[in-house]
Amino acid sequence: MWDPQVSTLHHAGYQVVRCDFRGFGDSPVSDQPYSDAADVCGLLDHLGLDHVALIGSSHGGEVALEVAAQRPETVSALMLLCPAMPGHVPGPALRAFTERKAALLAANDISGAVDLSIATWLGSDASPSMRKKVRRMQRHAFEVQSSAEFTSVSEPVDLARVTASCLAVSGAHDLVDFREIAAGMPERIAGARHLQLPWASHFPSLERPTVVTELVKDFLSDEFPTS
Template identity: 80%
Template sequence: MTLSYDSNGDGPALVLLHSSVCDRGMWDPQVPTLYDAGYQVVRCDFRGFGDSPVANQPYSDAADVCDLLDYLNLECAALIGSSHGGEVALEVAAQRPRQVPALVLLCSAIPGHVPGPELRAFTERKTALLAANDISGAVDLSITTWLGSDASAEVSENVRRMQRRAFEMQTSARFDSVSEPVELTRITASCLTISGAHDLLDFREIAADMPKRIAGARHLELPWASHFPSLERPAAVMDLLRDFLNEEYPTRRN
């Protein structure tokens, strides 16, 4: 197995997919509660994040996740994705609609999105800082761009650590993940898409448009949230996850 992962529990499977700022540690606040609710909770590090090595050949994060599902013999798994993790979840759900019955997308990206001015400006600034080997500056930019004021000092420090580790690992990377064009209308999963009112416009628009792309998808915008609501107010987001999963992907305990 290429990806580093952990799996706990033996109920219906939930696969947690992290953003491109963090690694699987971003889900630490949610894992114990989801496990206690009766789910098998699986989370992985994409290549070049956390404990997964950088790639030495062309690859796809979505293909890696599909390989993980096969490796764990998960015939059915709900996917919960944050930002880039949401983009990967959409690719997997479109490629394997029968295998993915439920999706939760937190401030998700989307395959094929053309960046707007805000996101493009962030990417250009980050690229310039990394090209100048100013990793600290690039980390600071990520924190100020993506993490809302509700995040605690401890959360901010954890995100800072995860982002720095990713930047340091990826300086030696020869390949980035590639996304294949996907037909989102193939997705049959029940879908909850969540946006933050203080996030960049790109992600707010992606979330608001999701019900037009996926039949039956529901959109909820959180008035207090920025790009990482699951880190900014973990308990509030856990309540939303619990309500959605109880309805759409329950365990025997529900």
């Protein structure tokens, strides 16, 4: 998912670490209860990273919020792209999507679930090649997760504990849940800023990768300089 951003950020002088949550990419599903946030914290410990910027999209934004609240001394900058949020109660549109997706997967209609996801999450700016890539990623995730006995659990978090510089980005064409979550971050995190992208749906980094790469680089250069 983050392939378009990595090279530019490396050349700008940043160390970039990407992880696949369990059931995504090359990470297998879990055979016991687990937490995506705890996995990220464990990875930071394993790599010896004690001063980081977290960039998260969708559920990745939710996990980034959890980690930033649990480890405010570690997370110095936080960029959230159309984030979910711990404890958020889904509105009608998001609930309808979730129920429809669950019904398709229960009927083993993975293609239908993929089609629904693409139509819901990707805006018209996404190129045909990117749509093909996202379709492949989403199908793989559904296939791997079909054997999962456990999904990630989230602990209640106090977002007032977040001390990181925070930029919350929303897409004007995203579901209302995610627009409202991003727009509400300045009320939940001291000093947080909100930016709405008028052209974006739910995955702006996949819809206009070059634009978002520059947005990420500009944010990091202001809040997390390399020198």
